[in-house]
Amino acid sequence: MSRGDGKIMRDLLVVLNAEDRFIDTFELARRVYQVQPDEEGMHWMNDAQLVAVRRALNRLAAQGKIVKRRGYHNGRAHWANERFAKAEMQRIADWDADFRARYHIHGY
Numbered sequence: 001m002s003r004g005d006g007k008i009m010r011d012l013l014v015v016l017n018a019e020d021r022f023i024d025t026f027e028l029a030r031r032v033y034q035v036q037p038d039e040e041g042m043h044w045m046n047d048a049q050l051v052a053v054r055r056a057l058n059r060l061a062a063q064g065k066i067v068k069r070r071g072y073h074n075g076r077a078h079w080a081n082e083r084f085a086k087a088e089m090q091r092i093a094d095w096d097a098d099f100r101a102r103y104h105i106h107g108y
Helices: 007-018 025-032 047-062 082-102
Strands: 066-069 078-081
Touching: 007 025, 007 047, 007 066, 007 078, 025 047, 025 078, 047 066, 066 082, 078 082
Parallel strands: none
Antiparallel strands: 066 078
16 A cells, blocks of 8 residues: 655645646756755756656656656656646647638648
């Protein structure tokens, strides 16, 4: 029997529910672990931290609590809360329907 969402999962949900945008895995890891930049502005995380965040993100997505979008602008996975992702998908569908109607495009 599961003991429920772990601390990383809960922290990820707090971050994702606070913002209405897609956020990449590395930014989420940096924020969950509160990683501060070094003198050169770089944020360093170890493999264990990234693996834990990826595992938690995939589990939240499997539970339907968040949405994953792959290959955004930098090839990384991006994540968003379900509410924002649904609104974004509807916005894109509306734009597509308007574009097709405006330019008389039917099918592919």
